[in-house]
Amino acid sequence: MQKGALEGLRVLDLSRVLAGPFCSMMLADMGAEVIKIEQPGSGDDSRQFAPMKNGESSYYMNLNRNKKGITLNLKGKGRDIFLEMVKQADIVLENYRPGTMEKLGLGYEELKTVNPRIIYGAISGFGHTGRNKMRPGYDIIAQATGGLMSTTGWPGGEPTRSGTAMGDVLAGLSLAIGLLAAVNHQTRTGQGQKVDIALVDSVVASMEIINQIYLVEGRLPERIGNRYESCYPYDSFAAKDGWLVIGAANDKLWHLVCKVIGREDLIQNSRYKTNPDRVKNHAEIKPLVEDWTKQYPAEEVINAMLAAGVPAAPINTIDQIVNDPHIAQDREMFVDIEHPLAGKTTLTGSHLKFSVTQTGVRTAAPLLGEHNTDIYQALLGYTPEVLSELKESGVI
Numbered sequence: 001m002q003k004g005a006l007e008g009l010r011v012l013d014l015s016r017v018l019a020g021p022f023c024s025m026m027l028a029d030m031g032a033e034v035i036k037i038e039q040p041g042s043g044d045d046s047r048q049f050a051p052m053k054n055g056e057s058s059y060y061m062n063l064n065r066n067k068k069g070i071t072l073n074l075k076g077k078g079r080d081i082f083l084e085m086v087k088q089a090d091i092v093l094e095n096y097r098p099g100t101m102e103k104l105g106l107g108y109e110e111l112k113t114v115n116p117r118i119i120y121g122a123i124s125g126f127g128h129t130g131r132n133k134m135r136p137g138y139d140i141i142a143q144a145t146g147g148l149m150s151t152t153g154w155p156g157g158e159p160t161r162s163g164t165a166m167g168d169v170l171a172g173l174s175l176a177i178g179l180l181a182a183v184n185h186q187t188r189t190g191q192g193q194k195v196d197i198a199l200v201d202s203v204v205a206s207m208e209i210i211n212q213i214y215l216v217e218g219r220l221p222e223r224i225g226n227r228y229e230s231c232y233p234y235d236s237f238a239a240k241d242g243w244l245v246i247g248a249a250n251d252k253l254w255h256l257v258c259k260v261i262g263r264e265d266l267i268q269n270s271r272y273k274t275n276p277d278r279v280k281n282h283a284e285i286k287p288l289v290e291d292w293t294k295q296y297p298a299e300e301v302i303n304a305m306l307a308a309g310v311p312a313a314p315i316n317t318i319d320q321i322v323n324d325p326h327i328a329q330d331r332e333m334f335v336d337i338e339h340p341l342a343g344k345t346t347l348t349g350s351h352l353k354f355s356v357t358q359t360g361v362r363t364a365a366p367l368l369g370e371h372n373t374d375i376y377q378a379l380l381g382y383t384p385e386v387l388s389e390l391k392e393s394g395v396i
Contacts, residue, residue, distance in 0.1 A: 003031055003357060003358075004029070004030045004031015004032070004357050004358060004359060005030050005031055005354060005357035005359075006027055006030040006031040006032035007031040007032075007357075008033075009027070009031075009032040009033065009090050009091065009183065010032070010033045010035070010088065010089045010090050010091070011024055011027055011028075011032050011033065011034045011035065011089065011090065011091040011092075011093060012035055012037060012082075012085055012086065012089045012091070012092045012093070013034050013035060013036045013037060013067065013093045014037050014074075014092065014093060014094040014095075014096070015093050015094055015095040015123065016038075016044045016045055016046065016095065017044065017045055017046045017095075017168075018046070018063065018139070018165055018168040018169075018172070019095055019123045019139075019167075019168040019169075019171040019172045019175075019199065020093055020094065020095035020123050020172065020175070021036075021044070021046070021063040021064055021172075022063055022168065022169055022172030022173075023093065023121070023123070023171075023172040023173070023175040023176045023179070024036070024067065024093055025062075025063050025064065025065065025066070025067075025172075026172070026173075026176045026350070026352065027091075027176060027179070028065070028066035028067050029065075029066055029350040029352065029359045029360065029361070030350075030352060030357070030359050031357065031358075031359075032091075033068070034066065034067040034068065035067070035068050035069075035070060035085075035371075035375055036064060036067045036068065036069045036070070036366060037070055037071070037072050037082075038069065038070070038071050038072075038368060038369070039071065039073065040071040040072070040073055040369070040391075040394060040395070040396055041071075041394075043071070043368040044060060044064070046059050046060045046063070047060045047368070053339075053342040053343070053345060054341055054342045054343060055341065055342075056339060056341050056342040058342075058345065058347075060365055061337075061339060061342065061345055061347065061364065061365040062347045062348055062365075063365075064365035064366065065337060065347060065361045065362075065363065065364060065365050066361060066362050066363055067363075067365065067366060068366055068370075068371040068374070068375060069365075069366025069367065069368065069369060069370045069371050070369060070371055070372050070375050070376070070396070071368060071369040071372060071396045072395065072396055073394060073395055073396070074104050074106060075104065076395070077390075077393075077395050078395050078396070079104060079105055079106060081380070081390075081395070081396075082106060083106070083110075083111075083114050084379075084380055085379055085380070086111050086114055086115050086118055087114055087115050088379055089115070089118065090117070090118070090119060090183070090186070091118070091119045091120075091121060091179055091183075092111060092118060092119070092120050092121065093121040093122075093175070093179075094120075094121070094122055094123075095122070095123040095124065096122075096124070097124060097125075097134065097136065098122075098124050098127075098128045098133045098134060099134070101122075108120040108122075108194040112192060115192070116190070116191065116192060117186055117190060117191070117192045118192040119179060119182040119183065119186060119192045119193060119194075119195065120192070120193070120194045120195065121175050121178065121179050121182075121194075121195045121197070122194065122195065122196055122197065123171050123172070123175055123197045123198075123199070124137060124196075124197075124198060124199070125137010125138070125141055125142065125198065125199050125200060126145075126198050126199075126200050127196055127197075127198035127200070127201060128194075128196045129196070137198070137199045137200065138167075138199075139165040139166070139167040139168045139199065140161055140167075141167075141199070141200075142167030142168070142171070142199035142200050142202070142203045143161050143162060143166065143167045143203060144159070144161075145200045145203070146167065146199075146200045146201075146202070146203025146204045146206075146207065147203065147204065147207050147210065147211075148161075148162060148166065148167070148203050148206070148207065149161055150221075150222075150223070151207075151210055151221050151222065151223055151224075152223065153223040153225075154223055154225045155222065155223055155224060155225065156223075157223060159223070160223070166203070166206075167199045167200075167202065167203050168199065170199075170202040170203060170205075170206050171197050171198070171199045171202040173202075174197050174201075174202045174205075175195060175197045178195035178197060179195055182195055209229055209230060210229070213229060226245070227282060227286075229279070230249075230275075230279065231248070231249040231250070231275050231278070231279065232248075232275070232278040232279045232282045232285060233246055233248045233254070233257060233278070233282070233285055233286070233289055234246070234247050234248060234249055235282070235286060236315065237286070237289055237290050237293045237301075238290050238293060238294050239293050239294060239296060239297060239298035239300075239301050240294060240295060240296055240297050240298070241297045241298055242297075242298045242314075242315070243298065243314075243315045244293070244298045244301055244302050244312060244313065244314055244315060245312065245313050245315060246289070246305060246310060246311070246312045247310075247311040247312070248310060248311070249275075249311075250275065251274065251275060253309075253310055253311070254267075254272070254275075254278065255267050256308045256309055256310050257289065257305070257308075257310055259308065260292075260304050260305055260308045260310065261288075261289060261291075261292035261293075262292065263288065263292070266288065271284065272284075272285060298314055299314070302314060322334055322346075331349075331353075332349045332350075332360075333348060333349045333351065334346055334347070334348060334349055335347055335349045335360070335361045337361050337363075337364050338364065339364040339365070340364065340367065341367070342364075345364070347361055349361060369396065372387065372391075372396055373387060376390075376396070
């Protein structure tokens with residue numbers, strides 16, 4: 001396999017569960033050497049998260065592939081060991097509550113004294129600054145506080161959490177972007193820095209047009225189902241045997257929709273003439289489109305729309321996605337890996353594709369402490385006798 005774009009970058013990953021591991025997973029997929037550091041005896045909490053295969057967490061295996069795994073108690077002697085490792089690292093990544101690393105004597109201010117080039121990436125619920133920084137943060141907290149839940153769902157329905165942990169995922173993506181920007185700065189100047197990412201901030205940033213509606217119009221956005229605030233028809237529609245989506249985001253596409261459904265008379269209707277008109281009168285347009293779509297199976301509707309140049313798609317269930325030849329095969333979004341305990345396991349592949357450097361799932365997620373000998377010998381020169389002593393004393 002070709003080398004990844006981040007070959008030569010060493011990351012010490014202290015993060016657990018989802019947001020931090022999702023970030024370091026992307027770095028590892030792109031070729032960085034990610035050393036996952038876990039608590040001796042227990043490890044990352046997500047090792048116990050379902051779904052399980054042969055006693056091993058698929059949740060953990062998916063987020064921690066391509067990483068090397070060691071154990072280290074950061075208190076006492078373990079703190080000194082970690083500082084020695086920091087001297088040979090490019091990035092340290094953690095998602096503890098603000099102040100936790102400082103209490104251990106391992107905050108950014110301490111780490112940069114032993115390695116001025118170190119880049120320190122931190123994910124927390126509310127960030128490392130501000131009056132609410134000490135509040136605990138989980139994905140549902142971020143989705144609620146950041147406004148996502150208030151606009152997700154159907155008119156008159158209750159606020160709804162996104163089906164997946166979008167607050168965590170958005171924070172992980174944001175940290176990866178921030179870390180790579182910091183690497184560029186480090187390369188140019190030799191100076192490291194701290195990258196501070198909040199789950200809540202990440203959700204707020206993702207709200208884009210929703211925020212602007214209130215800031216510009218003073219209107220409080222509400223739950224509007226599957227349609228979009230800025231264009232129409234851009235919504236889900238009922239077919240004879242299920243549902244599909246149509247995305248007609250401009251006048252040209254609206255005209256094509258009208259032709260496909262045999263209602264070219266609607267093109268000249270003053271109530272639907274421009275996109276703002278259609279957004280305003282969306283409640284009238286949906287049944288006009290569905291009068292046609294309900295007559296045919298979803299696949300026929302989608303094919304007719306695509307043939308005319310109108311964006312349309314099925315609302316896939318996960319089994320359909322996993323078996324979709326474009327997604328699963330052509331784009332390699334589901335890949336098989338051999339795990340020493342779980343056996344053959346299918347993981348979600350990398351969504352990052354490069355023309356020269358390669359991403360991919362190269363190695364299975366590490367067993368707890370699997371690479372203790374390799375890492376401690378290679379980085380710190382520890383002998384088997386020293387490693388045995390450290391293990392017996394609970395340091396590793």
